[in-house]
Amino acid sequence: MAHQILSGLPQLLRGLGVSLEIAGIVLALASAGGFLVGIVLQYGGILLRVAARVYVDTIRGIPVLVLIFVVYFGLPAVGLRLSAFQAGIAALSIFASAHIAEIVRGGIDSIPHAQTDAAKAVGLTFWQRLRLVVLPQAVRRMLPPWVNTAVEIVKGSALLSLLGIVDLLLAMQNVVGYTFIVLPFYALAAFLYFAVNFTISRVAGVLERRFAYLKY
């Protein structure tokens, strides 16, 4: 049995690689998209703001699996046919963007308005105020929920196995399929997910302490 587990390992690690790739791409896209939407939520004109609000609230109210199916099975009906990988990335990114947008908005909003007044009084422009004064302070407050989202993304990537993407979960199921060794492989896969997410949380803990000097 030890031999069989060992022989299944390369497949599992390839699957893990795919899961990490998905999570990495989604986290990057969702952070960029969520940042922009979050800025619009906080500073945008009324029309943009309402649009961003509708987007965020709608997406946050939908189970991510439904979103994945809509993108993969639903969009071809309107002529947009994506590969399973593209559809999965898109659906997870749309989902995580909405969450990160709210994190960005909340983080910015938590900075006392007096800071913005002081930055204006110095003569900084909007983007300078954001870059030099507001964001460096807001980042500390965004970090914990952003890490939560990163962990959710890693876990959410397992749902893409339902589209036939051979991620960690599906790779594990494949191995189980021909070895008939069930529990050890499930435990191994669970451990790998845990190890990734535990590492993310630890790194975040270090970063948080790095920002701990910020006091008012």
Place this chain on the structure above:
Amino acid sequence: MAADPVLRIMNLHKRYGALEVLRGVSLDVHRGQVVALIGSSGSGKTTLLRCVNALEDYQQGQIYLEDERIGYHEANGRLVRLSESRLARQRSEFGMVFQSYNLFPHMTVLDNVALGLMHVQRKPRRDSERIALSWLERVGLADKIKAYPFQLSGGQQQRVAIARAVATQPKVMLFDEVTSALDPELIGEVLTVMQDLARSGQTMLVVSHEMIFVRDVAHRVVFMDGGVIAAQGPPDQILLHPETERLRAFLGRFHGVLGHG
């Protein structure tokens, strides 16, 4: 003193919804002058300062810094807010100090003061830091340049805030009740710095309840009441020989401070 005012406020009206907090304020400040704004809370002093620095919008009136219209231009008889970048440049001509200091907590003292020099005036880092250091020396905090704001006392923070505001050599300094949040024993060190600035010829518009300071430093005292200027004149006239009942009632609260009643 130059004949033309540096700062000219004309017929300023400001409303928050139905509440009109400024009801036609006109005020000139000449170069090198220290003008003190006094009055009870809610009389519009702080709002006036914030309008001058384009931190607040207003519905009617004009503010000029030298020949430049601040905050708005007029199109078809309507006030139109200037672009964000022009507002930023105009604000850089003013220095403002707040009641609650509002230092940037994630920056060292030196970086706080150097920020405007580097990013607004676009001076090289070396020059910015040299200038910032000289201002910090002037407010007596050269030994604190590597400290973060939370490590300083309120009085020290406020002196850093003054250095930050004045470092870019603004045409007019605006002080908004800068000693009101301080413990009594820390007020003196901040007032000393302000007095030093006033003596050096800095044009200043100061909202303050420190009547001794106002009497000794201001060239002109403006008493605001209910969103209008109710009285103005030299400190002796306004503080020692108040002509109206409202002004007497207001000054009565400082009875003993000024040694008369």
